[in-house]
Amino acid sequence: EVQLVQSGAEVKKPGESLKISCKGSGYTFTGYWIGWVRQLPGKGLEWMGFIFPGDSDTRYSPSFGGHVTISADKSINTAFLQWSSLKASDTAIYYCARFQSAAAKDYFDYWGQGTLVTVPS
């Protein structure tokens, strides 16, 4: 059974750093892209970027590149999303999801449970 298990909720202060995780199991972790999706409170889904753990090839959405860093450690089947300096506007739920990509057939087939990040202003 494919599973993506994310790290727990976080409460941080503006300016602090943070790294959240997403551990995959039940499939060959190095063979699929892992994406990150943001959901602001009461809002829709926004793609942030994805990584191919096999070779750490990483792509960022133009809206998020430079503000977050996506990485992966294939030895522990885990992908990461990190911030060096959080802002109150980063308060959101962050989902990781396995990404299927082939010949314009792009979709997320399995999702993590989400990690709530709260940065009080």
Add this chain to the structure above:
Amino acid sequence: QSVLTQPPSVSAAPGQKVTISCSGSSSNIGNNYLSWYQQLPGTAPKLLIYENNKRPSGIPDRFSGSKSGTSATLGITGLQTGDQADYYCGTWDSTLSALVFGGGTKLTVL
């Protein structure tokens, strides 16, 4: 403003049928496959439809997808109260080089 346009809300009675539209352009829906996601209240999104009209294992055939040109439609028949959720369409946008989602449609089963 989302790249893909969905109605903010739709509603129908139990047992009835509802459709949710997703409108885009040639840089996204027109030249790429579309997927649909269901997000029940307080839970993570779940894949409902992929490659325009395919259902993952475990998704009932009450859910269907179609695409024509730069628009797509999600259909749900035999509505149940458990179908109340937010529904999102998504695809790749070749001009933006980004995965894009619709703004989401809230389904209410009256």
